[in-house]
Amino acid sequence: MINIEKIQNRQPFITETEAGVFLVKLKKEFYEQEAVMQASYKFTNTCFIKIDAMEEGYVGIWFKAKLELHVDPELLLCEFCNEVLDQQVRLDLEKRYGTIRDSIYQFAFAPIKDRIEDLDG
Amino acid sequence: MMRNEYSILPFTFKRLPHRKMLMVNQSGEFIFVSSNDFNDLLNNDLSAGSPTYFELKGKHFLADTDLDIAQEMVATQLRSRKSFLRHFSSLHMIVVTARCNFICDYCHASSAALEQQRVDMNWKVAKKTVDLIFSSPSPVLKIEFQGGEPLLNWPIIKEIFHYGTFLNRFAKRQLEFVICTNLTLLTEEMIDFIKEHKIAISTSLDGPKLIQDLHRKTREGYSGYDVFHSNLQRLRERIGHDGASALLTITKTNLSKLQEVIDHYVELGFDGVFLRALNPYGFARQNMEQLGYSVEAFVSEYKNILQYLIELNLQGIPFAEYYTTLLLQRIFTPFSTGFVDLQSPSGAAISGVIYDYNGEVYPTDEARMLARTGDKHFRMGHVLRNNYEEVFGGSLVKELVKKSCIEVLPGCASCVYQAYCGVDPIRNYVETKDIVGHRPSSDFCKKNTMILDHLFQLIDENDPDVIDVFWSWITRRPLEEIRHDKFSRNSP
Numbered sequence: 350m351i352n353i354e355k356i357q358n359r360q361p362f363i364t365e366t367e368a369g370v371f372l373v374k375l376k377k378e379f380y381e382q383e384a385v386m387q388a389s390y391k392f393t394n395t396c397f398i399k400i401d402a403m404e405e406g407y408v409g410i411w412f413k414a415k416l417e418l419h420v421d422p423e424l425l426l427c428e429f430c431n432e433v434l435d436q437q438v439r440l441d442l443e444k445r446y447g448t449i450r451d452s453i454y455q456f457a458f459a460p461i462k463d464r465i466e467d468l469d470g
Numbered sequence: 471m472m473r474n475e476y477s478i479l480p481f482t483f484k485r486l487p488h489r490k491m492l493m494v495n496q497s498g499e500f501i502f503v504s505s506n507d508f509n510d511l512l513n514n515d516l517s518a519g520s521p522t523y524f525e526l527k528g529k530h531f532l533a534d535t536d537l538d539i540a541q542e543m544v545a546t547q548l549r550s551r552k553s554f555l556r557h558f559s560s561l562h563m564i565v566v567t568a569r570c571n572f573i574c575d576y577c578h579a580s581s582a583a584l585e586q587q588r589v590d591m592n593w594k595v596a597k598k599t600v601d602l603i604f605s606s607p608s609p610v611l612k613i614e615f616q617g618g619e620p621l622l623n624w625p626i627i628k629e630i631f632h633y634g635t636f637l638n639r640f641a642k643r644q645l646e647f648v649i650c651t652n653l654t655l656l657t658e659e660m661i662d663f664i665k666e667h668k669i670a671i672s673t674s675l676d677g678p679k680l681i682q683d684l685h686r687k688t689r690e691g692y693s694g695y696d697v698f699h700s701n702l703q704r705l706r707e708r709i710g711h712d713g714a715s716a717l718l719t720i721t722k723t724n725l726s727k728l729q730e731v732i733d734h735y736v737e738l739g740f741d742g743v744f745l746r747a748l749n750p751y752g753f754a755r756q757n758m759e760q761l762g763y764s765v766e767a768f769v770s771e772y773k774n775i776l777q778y779l780i781e782l783n784l785q786g787i788p789f790a791e792y793y794t795t796l797l798l799q800r801i802f803t804p805f806s807t808g809f810v811d812l813q814s815p816s817g818a819a820i821s822g823v824i825y826d827y828n829g830e831v832y833p834t835d836e837a838r839m840l841a842r843t844g845d846k847h848f849r850m851g852h853v854l855r856n857n858y859e860e861v862f863g864g865s866l867v868k869e870l871v872k873k874s875c876i877e878v879l880p881g882c883a884s885c886v887y888q889a890y891c892g893v894d895p896i897r898n899y900v901e902t903k904d905i906v907g908h909r910p911s912s913d914f915c916k917k918n919t920m921i922l923d924h925l926f927q928l929i930d931e932n933d934p935d936v937i938d939v940f941w942s943w944i945t946r947r948p949l950e951e952i953r954h955d956k957f958s959r960n961s962p
């Protein structure tokens with residue numbers, strides 16, 4: 350059973366903008382567009398999703414659950430918030446790996462001859 | 471507070487219950503860590519003397535003074551994992567006839583009646599097919615005869631075998647032949663030929679007589695199981711026990727009776743089974759109501775039966791589940807498994823390819839069945855009209871490769887199971903009309919996620935009995951040997 354009051358009281362970052370439509374507002378300072386997009390993609394089976402700019406410094410993600418799926422919005426949107434966070438961690442990690450991923454792939458797929466030359470210095 | 475100096479190497483991760491994290495690096499090595507350690511790792515606060523630090527370093531999740539070596543190690547393992555790419559187009563399936571003496575509920579889209587001999591492959595198409603196969607650069611060539619029921623066009627099987635063997639006197643490849651047959655039409659002459667030329671046999675077994683005959687019906691109404699059973703014995707007496715393997719198709723009927731099915735496999739002397747979920751192709755798709763089941767139902771039975779198989783092995787009956795074995799090989803070893811469904815880029819067309827009786831070439835049997843139902847999107851070319859470069863270097867194959875690299879697919883790119891999973895572009899197309907597909911609604915993704923979640927739970931629980939059985943499956947060695955080796959390693 351969906352308990353909107355509970356959502357509004359306990360999860361202030363989630364608001365119900367109209368019946369059945371929920372808004373998650375995220376600060377762009379902490380979350381990049383790619384993290385928001387990737388996290389949203391994972392929820393496209395259960396929800397219709399719209400992403401739009403909001404007031405200065407915020408991005409809004411609107412969710413409308415697909416009727417046939419009977420999902421609990423509170424649980425779902427809390428999961429979404431965790432997912433954006435994890436996606437942002439992945440992006441931050443990507444930046445820290447720097448070119449390491451590319452060099453691993455280059456080395457792995459280099460012709461054997463180049464690799465032997467590499468190893469011989 | 472002074473931060474520790476180390477570089478983090480690329481990895482993916484997943485949160486598990488009880489504040490645990492699963493991390494998998496690019497070469498497929500995995501580690502479980504607490505979320506505290508995970509946070510410390512990200513914040514460069516992980517103490518250099520801690521056991522987690524050493525484990526992360528040893529498994530190439532971080533590097534301190536040895537970044538170059540660590541990168542090379544990961545790259546070398548990644549190269550092994552992708553070694554299937556060096557065997558470009560090694561599996562060649564030839565549909566020597568679309569005729570079949572069976573009308574199975576799950577595949578009769580492609581089976582024609584016995585009198586329709588126009589759907590047999592003729593010598594002109596067969597010769598060109600073999601010529602095309604030998605244009606492949608792969609050092610290993612496996613030719614698999616399929617149907618319909620391939621034994622209905624036995625003369626062309628022999629012609630292809632002789633011509634292929636002749637060409638191989640100059641090409642010098644590792645050449646193997648397999649016949650996929652329901653066994654019911656096997657004659658003494660065929661058995662002699664199979665034995666003399668060491669041809670492998672792959673057959674189908676869905677369970678005991680009642681189950682087997684329910685969806686695998688003969689056109690003439692006799693029990694296919696009875697003939698299958700006596701011919702299997704006849705064949706084994708001549709070519710030995712390991713000469714024939716069997717494939718199981720799981721329908722709604724046998725899903726809840728898998729234990730009975732396994733017992734029957736054991737009774738017939740098979741040493742393993744491939745728990746294959748029904749795929750939504752051809753007529754099976756239209757009969758889903760009668761034959762199909764949810765991914766959840768499949769995985770729930772999979773878990774039960776995996777437990778049952780582990781117990782069987784512990785009781786001294788060696789019997790493996792092959793899909794689990796493939797996944798475990800990918801989890802525990804850096805080697806390529808060569809299984810087309812678990813490859814990135816997908817094995818469709820670049821590892822395996824199928825030639826229809828009329829000379830049309832498709833990346834997979836499923837693509838061929840799709841064509842049979844009217845959609846020829848995946849037709850790669852024709853053996854009489856196209857050469858090797860046109861068939862394998864055409865825009866379709868390039869598109870298949872480009873759009874089936876798991877490392878960049880939406881959803882898969884950040885998935886923790888990326889190193890172990892694969893891509894099925896044909897199935898994506900069937901489900902979404904797009905080769906890229908849609909992971910959040912994909913049953914293929916859901917099934918692999920649920921199975922891998924379960925396997926990693928078992929690995930994390932680390933029950934020595936379970937792990938020993940897993941290793942005996944991975945290495946194809948008896949359980950006693952695995953235990954003996956472990957005991958010898960651990961003794962002073």
Ligand code: SF4
Pocket residue numbers: 876881882883885886887888891892909914915916918919
């Ligand atoms: S298909 Fe699913 S389980 Fe497999 S890698 Fe992609 S997202 Fe992960």
